[in-house]
Amino acid sequence: MPEMPQRCSALFDAYQTGTFGAVPEDGPGIQLAERRGLAIIHLAGPGGDENFRTAVKGCLGCEAPVIPNTTATADGRCLLWLAPTRWLLVSARDAPGDLERDLSAALASHSGAVTDVSSGRTVIRVTGRDARQLLAKGCPLDFHGSRFKPENCAQSILGAINVLLHATGDGTAIDLYCARGFALSMWEWLTDAAGEFGYSIDVAIQG
């Protein structure tokens, strides 16, 4: 079998670390970093079926959340709610092919679909004191801490591009998932909109 080509970031040519924009005295208000090398799997299945969800948990150690726009994280794997029968599985510790194979095998007797979309998504992590204000410039979601809470996710539109947002950890870092083909456009929107706050582009996060 020929060797598969290496995955290459859609932002590769545009990604330049450093500090940019109108940086105030107390430092840049925004930090941007791409998350690379993630395993990203699209999962479809009957969310209302207890047996299906038991099989998912048995394989991943992680519940498939049934409450809209919530996520479940366990052991380095995260399931994000996309729709009543759809989730996005994100793992920083699995190889995409292995995870797809294991989950497919675990769900073989259930209706559903497991699709590796790792190469089709670009993930950008936005942090910093002005992160939510930045996103509010181009996304109609309510970013107040009482509405977009830690471990919430939401699909919406950012600068006319469909985006999945995930308030990771304590909610200070927000991960943006967009289709690879729109990644450069989203990156240009982000870096343009972040100029007024001052921003740094950090070394890409592996995982």
Next chain:
Amino acid sequence: MFNIRCPWCGDRPEIEFSYGGDASRSRPDAPETLSDDAWHDYVFIRDNPAGPHAEYWQHTGGCRQWLRALRNTTTHEILATAAPGEPLPLSGERK
């Protein structure tokens, strides 16, 4: 700009949604027995009410689920929304 209450995601702005047509018509049970006039009426003839109107919308920029909404066509007020299979309040749905 108006908000539409997605049955799953809650209040979201109109720009996340796509309009999916008139929801006040139901597909005939046995189209093969229908007269041409009755089929033409089902496919093409629509009311154009000034006031409450039952409509399909899809949350394309969000959870991608279809829903029905009752929209006042003169004020753009969304009076009610419902998931497929759920009753749409106040809609006056007709066959």
